[in-house]
Amino acid sequence: PVPVGAVEILSGPNAAYGIAIKAGLDLALDAVNAKGVLGGRPIALTVEDSGGTKDGAINAARKLIGRDKVVALIGPTLSNEMFAVGPVTNARGVPTIGTSTTAQGITDIGPFIFRTSLPESDVLPVTLKKAIARGAKTIALLYANDDAFSKSGFDTMQAAARAAGLRIVATESFGSKDTDFSAQLTKIKSLNPDAIGISALVEPISGVMLQARQLGLGKETLFIGGNGANSPKLGQIAGAAADGMLVGSPWFVAKPDRLNQDFVTAFRAKYGKEPDQFAAQAYDAMLILAEAIDRAGVAEPAKIRDALLATDHTGPMGPFHFTDHRDPSSTEGVVVLEMHGGAFRIAD
Amino acid sequence: MADAAPRRVSLLATSGLTRRYAGLVAVDGVDLTVPEGGVHALIGPNGAGKTTLFNLVSGLVAPSSGNIRFAGADITRLAADRRARLGMARTFQNIRVFGAMTLLENALTGLHPRLTSSLVGIVARLPAFRREERHAVARAREALALVGLASRAEERAAALSYGDQRRLEIARAMAGAPRLLLLDEPAAGMNPAETVALSALIRTIVGTGTTVLLVEHDMHFVMNLSDSVTVLNFGRRIFSGPPAEARADPGVIEAYLGTKVAARLAGR
């Protein structure tokens, strides 16, 4: 078998993300190993827990590379973990593919660092355009300032809003484990913006939506979510309170194309629940990696890296290529979604 | 120094010393003088303010008013550890030995103010430090021997019985060869035979040049041992003088001794 590793958060308070990713990887692995790579060899995937800490992630990556001799690595889950792990794997020459690390500067770490998650800078302009089309002229921004994903998403959102000519009336932050956002929302409400952009993970976004409605922010205000909002959990937690939220994404559960529907059906069958974006991205990443190994012809890290650069893949997320800088190149297929009745549909 | 007039300064002198607590004056304008040398007793009924006075003198409690002089210097505002460095040591009515430490280490702690080695000296194990440490251990052992605990030097202090812990406190206080030793009820929890031994110990201590100021309720002990007695009642000084006069003083008898004890003391 071809040894491949993944470093994800499987324990501790942030385990939800790692577990979703692992589910996506395992599902993809089933498909890959049905026919194998390099002429029928299966891929042996070892997923190690990082616990969400920097040291945990480094230890896991070193164990996978040094002991299990994996030829490529998927993960880690958080951008901060990648900043610590990336230099290690890059120096060792093992291609490393982040599936959920959207922060700026990730691929600057070095030539072996890839990512398959679309940077927000490609998605947000599309979403904001929709908001402007619906009449938004002013926007308030709200973000979690203590995790790299949210902060980075906010930076992008701010830049995109400026570029799109929206007037930013307020910039507020909170902690990603906060449950109370009433102070920020009350302040924003008093400024009466046309739209509110939120960059955070799905749990706080759900909390924000619930409280916004409690405080009487109604349909007249457009809510715009970053990448983190694209999750079925938004509907599960916030329910109808999340209705009307706009999110731009190349993927969503109900995306009608066949590849995606097959993926969603398989996922439901295997796990009995809806996939989220993390699972979908991981699913594609595993397929992309498997294809690259196959193309490389041998299970050698350097060859795999070169093969990855030549990726030409189409999966649930849509068509996929890497840029020269190892980021996803395509923004095709980005659509703007709107929450309605606890689920996303394409916004009109 | 020859031309300096031999001033008869008292070792410890308080004037107008007062300590108030909400709703009561625990020590009320006390003037107390303790001359250098000898044993001086502070007696009085329970709650008269004796321990509070000790706490004021040793710096653990700040006075509400009044001042304290020690060896000619005003120490009213000095922190407790500074006073210890000036040569004041004490024991506590409610025993406070360092339970986890050995007896020897307890005694060594009493020498703390006399150690001069710097951090550098300690880490570099300079000869001066080693000499000092050897010397300190010898002194501490002497102090333990003084109270008869030398053979248990390496035991944990918490394992001692009540009476032995009292003795250990005395050893800790004596290790630093203080000028003034404050003993708060040293004979409590000791039987008469042990109290006799304690008297002898205190005489020995006085013999080394340390002045002793003690609080005690055992009147035989106090009367036989002390050179002078001060009596407090409700925080106020009601008597000061030689023990023979104290036990005959009607005010003292009424407030403290009771007629029976006074008679027994007189009968001896």
Next chain:
Amino acid sequence: MLQVIGLTVAYGRTEAVRGIDLSVAQGQVVTLIGANGAGKTTILRTLSGLIRPRAGRIVLDGQDIAGMRPHRIAARGMVQVPEGRQIFASLTVAENLVLGGWTQRGAAETQRRRDSVLGRFPRLRERLTQNAGALSGGEQQMLAIGRALMATPRLLLLDEPSMGLAPLFIEEIFAIIAELKADGVTILLVEQNASAALEVADIAHVLEVGRVTLSGPAARVAADPAVVAAYLGG
């Protein structure tokens, strides 16, 4: 009423009490004298259930209570005034007394006991609302005794009750012991003030390094020349 048979108590490897026998009959005052470290406190703590004995039996009213938990022993009327007072420093004097009467259900009885305790120790009445930790040493001792009396003890264990008391109060304490005895309370008294203890006691035991070396009627023990030399400051 209380029989101790072959009691051995150890702290780790050192045996502090080695196979002692004692008995306390109804209405008696029994005193235990001995030098510092002889094991007196250890015995009392074991009787009250605070320490588990290594061997031996403790029979109270015909039942072996060795190893029983302390609150059950207290509920059987064997109440201790511990060494070093052990008053609840952060509670007020009044609250300490209330706790002393914990086993005593019934407000009227509690009130009656409280009045009688405060009658004995007027100083405590003046300090009722003060934190017990702020009391003087002697006041704390009064509180400790008063607290135990709140429980209406049948058998009272006293560990050096006169410690730290002014002469007038020591008289008072021994008067109280005599009174309690007259009231029919059985008492096991550990005292350093051996002469006073031997005066009130019926029976005396002399303890030396964990062993009983002499027992008998108090008067006879008090006359023993060795005792006079060692414990009476003769």
Next chain:
Amino acid sequence: MEAWLDDLFWTYQNLVVSLGINGLLALSMYVVLAAGQLSLGQAAFMGLGAYSSVLMTLAWGWPFWLVLPASCVAPVAFALAVGGPTLRLSGVYLAIATIGMGEVLRAIYLNVDALGGALGLSGIPEQASPLLIYAVLAAALAVLWLVGRSGLGRAMEAMREDATAAEATGVDVRRMRLGVLVASAVLAGLAGALSAHATDFIGPNDYGFEPAVTILSFALLGGVGSPFGPVLGASVLTLLPEVFRDFANLRLVFNGIVIVLAVLFLPRGLLAWRMPRRAA
């Protein structure tokens, strides 16, 4: 070197580094605990050491031999600044005050753009070799061992047992408290600088409440009878998650159970041995 040996070392290099750094952190906790103070500012000191050293390296281009000692400056200054007022506090009050200050620092890292905010600072050159880390650890152990056996060590233990009695025997309790806080800041600051220069990246969340509690648990699990206890505790707690790696999502469960059992059966720490407090 043999290739497999090389691989082995490469695999566990970070673990080896963490063992050393956590050992230092445990010692930084030990100094305060040994003097009877319960400060939880160690993570904050570590963060100050890390951030200040990274600025020196990245922004000012200082050489590492200069950065390392200089990394103590900010933590020590902070210890002195907060030390004064907090000396009045003891026990859990001090612990909470120091945690509070740690949270204030964390908010600063998050809000000051020059410090990278939530993205942290990355691209830090790996200048702290395992050898250097262990040399610092060994030196710290030696100093604490020697000091512990002197009058200072006795004074510290006396303070822990009974601060009032210690004061009455002549221990300058206030100065000692400040002293141990500063010593603790030095050790944690060094640990921060070393760890920052061993792993390329630092982020604000490495120095918050949870790390503070973890550092405390190093010392408590090991036992504070001697400086070796905390180092042992740190080693065990650092290794446990790796040992239990195969239990996947149950590893924290086992990790926790091991701690529980250890404390229940060895309440005074894995190494309950109490160092002698004298040198002669």
Next chain:
Amino acid sequence: MLAQQLANGVLLGATYALFALGFTLMFGVLRVINLVYGFYFTAGAFFSLWLAQAGWPLIAALPAAAVGAGVVAVALDWLLLTRLRRAHADELASLMVTLGAVLALYAAATAWLGPDIRRLPPDLVGGGAVDAIGVRVTFAQLLILAACGALVGLLVLLVRGTTLGLAIRAMAEKPDAAALMGIDTARLAALVSFISGSLAGAGGVLIGLNFNAIHPYMGEQMMLRGFVVVIVGGLGDIFGALLAGLLLGVVEVLTAGYLASGLKEAVGFAILVLVLWTRPAGLFGRADARRA
């Protein structure tokens, strides 16, 4: 806006206080720094979730969940702390053992229940809100306020007004002496655990209801604030915990509303540190009356 912000602050503060009530009892009175406390909070929330899913109305689910959490607390207290109590181990040992336990418990709960956030059925309280003088408050929030007030009252009655409270305080100070008074210390400790655990459980239900998010680690995230509130309020001081909770909530909200939301925690904590500097024994703490 100020009125609404003040209301926000009070409501946030009430959640802090609600969390801290049982904690102050356990930590302040029993002197056990019990880090498992946060887990009782989680347990209460999950119990109520299951009961609500089984169709129980809130009025029944809330007390039942509180009792359930109390039972969990008693069991864990017995499992973890009796041995240490008997050995007279110091409070740091109990801190450590509960640290290990809480690590294991959250991880086990996550492994068992999954890490996902759950939500109580939305019709449990009714999503309604009250609008008055420009201030909007939801029913869930009103419920928290009312519960907070009621529980504070009950606790004060219990700890200050009964001899039981006295016995608890006595045991906290000198367990041996308390046993000599005839107090069954083991049972009393269990009782305190039960009360404190069920307070945590009730808090978990109400706060889970308010923020509509129930997940295994929800208790852990309250712990830091819980500590601060208990300490600033004064160990074991119930009114203190209430006021300190409200103070913290209002300070955080006003900072976020009028200064900068990024500094919300910093300013909150800074103020608390200042409180401690000026009043080392907490807001209302009297200087320790014990003597030198």
